[in-house]
Amino acid sequence: MKKIHSVEEYIEDHAHFSDALVLLRDIINATELSESIKWNSPVYTLNDKNVLGLGAFKNHFGIWFFNGVFLKDEHNLLMNTQEEKTKALRQMRFESIKAIDKNVVLAYIKEAIENQKLGKEIKPDRKTKTVTIPELLKTAINTNSSLKKSFAALSPYKQREYCEYIATAKRDATKLTRLEKIKPLILQGLGLNDKYKNC
Structure with missing residues (x-):
């Protein structure tokens, strides 16, 4: 970009x-x-x-x-x-x-x-949210030790980004495409949107 x-x-x-x-x-x-x-x-x-x-x-x-x-x-x-x-x-x-x-x-x-x-603003919710891993991502992580290790090393925020990215896809085909896209990013220790954050 x-x-x-x-x-x-x-x-x-x-x-x-x-x-x-x-x-x-x-x-x-x-x-x-x-x-x-x-x-x-x-x-x-x-x-x-x-x-x-x-x-x-x-x-x-x-x-x-x-x-x-x-x-x-x-x-x-x-x-x-x-x-x-x-x-x-x-x-x-x-x-x-x-x-x-x-x-x-x-x-x-x-x-x-x-x-x-007037100071009207919604403050970001800083509470720690639990990460619910979609089944497709869970299977991919559990069958690939490098992916599992890399995913575990990510911050909870980055883990959530990936989980939401998979979970929000409507079709199974889209979920699979998204999964293939994020695997290399996870292995590099990157968050889903890291490439945009330092622009």
């Missing part, structure tokens, strides 16, 4: 949505938020606290609200992209620049800033 150094570079990399991203960026930069690059994407902070981020994908783009769960969402624009995993994060998703109502977007951003000033 290419390392992004500036918001301009991020927008260039997503040329198919560049006009829309520039528009959203201008709306955000009209507020008191500070702009930076974190996790290879534009992130906007208030007193070093993450408030929102810009994101672009193949078929859509939008704004991530880090504590979007607290927004009133009067226009029903926010979605939770991972119901089981995401507690606070909400996404405002668009497919074209025409869908952007500048005043509505600004109102949501201003509300997010106010919520941050």
Whole structure:
């Protein structure tokens, strides 16, 4: 994955949505938020606290609200992209620049800033969770001593990432594909998302 150094570079990399991203960026930069690059994407902070981020994908783009769960969402624009995993994060998703109502977007951003000033945020749950290993992964670990040793050496967080990755696949074929993908990572002592963490 290419390392992004500036918001301009991020927008260039997503040329198919560049006009829309520039528009959203201008709306955000009209507020008191500070702009930076974190996790290879534009992130906007208030007193070093993450408030929102810009994101672009193949078929859509939008704004991530880090504590979007607290927004009133009067226009029903926010979605939770991972119901089981995401507690606070909400996404405002668009497919074209025409869908952007500048005043509505600004109102949501201003509300997010106010919520941050009020200290409204969900603190990460630091309690130790037990790791439930899916049967397919358990079998693979128990029949391969190197894999078993490497998996045991991972932090509980990394173990959970792998377990969830297998468990969330709907089809057996997908589970098998995912298992083959993660085996080399486990053997290297890597977490599922390590390659993205230092971007």
